[in-house]
Amino acid sequence: xxxxxxxxxxxxxxxxxxxxxxxxxxxxxxxxxxxxxxxxxxxxxxxxxxxxxxxxxxxxxxxxxxxxxxxxxxxxxxxxxxxxxxxxxxxxxxxxxxxxxxxxxxxxxxxxxxxxxxxxxxxxxxxxxxxxxxxxxxxxxxxxxxxxxxxxxxxxxxxxxxxxxxxxxxxxxxxxxxxx
Numbered sequence: 001x002x003x004x005x006x007x008x009x010x011x012x013x014x015x016x017x018x019x020x021x022x023x024x025x026x027x028x029x030x031x032x033x034x035x036x037x038x039x040x041x042x043x044x045x046x047x048x049x050x051x052x053x054x055x056x057x058x059x060x061x062x063x064x065x066x067x068x069x070x071x072x073x074x075x076x077x078x079x080x081x082x083x084x085x086x087x088x089x090x091x092x093x094x095x096x097x098x099x100x101x102x103x104x105x106x107x108x109x110x111x112x113x114x115x116x117x118x119x120x121x122x123x124x125x126x127x128x129x130x131x132x133x134x135x136x137x138x139x140x141x142x143x144x145x146x147x148x149x150x151x152x153x154x155x156x157x158x159x160x161x162x163x164x165x166x167x168x169x170x171x172x173x174x175x176x177x178x179x180x
Contacts, residue, residue, distance in 0.1 A: 003112075007042035009039070009041075013034070013036045016092050017031065017032055018031055020108055022108055022110060022115040023119065031055075031107065032159060033054055033096055039082075047083060049083050050082050051080065051082075052096055054080070056077065056078055056103030056106060057075055057103060057119075058123070058133065060074065063121055063127075071074075072159050075157055076126065076154060077154070078133060078152065078154050079153040080141070080151075080152050082137070082141060083150070084145065084146055084148065090146040094146075102133045102136035104122070104123035129165070130155070130156050133154045133167070134154045137154075138169045141171070148172070149171065149173065150170065153167075
């Protein structure tokens, strides 16, 4: 390496915006996702990691099972850190789609009443715990040949409990020591 350094690292943190359509009215708006790129090089090896923090909602399966009407919802975040296979054909959009599919419902920046009804009903039809969301993400990423390693963190801000619910999982296809 230049200047006597044996390694280099750069991390870029930035907001990433995707244009989304509301599920019923089709109204378009931009949703913000926190993203980061982490690149490292040492000796002859290098590594790239993509990270995204995706806002989601979930409906509590336990609350749904024990209630005569309704169930309580949580707002949460699914954070995915993924190391892509070479060459890189994995991007933030892919990780965001996996995260949103793992939850009861995505979060939208703009919803009218028909959209709110749809999101509420869809969430009610798909209740998930944080552990379910973590497993759903892990299953999707383990089945994706573009991913060699990942960590997933799910955190819900509980709506009726005085605590947050948390789950995490990790996986690596690499069984030997990696550079960096």
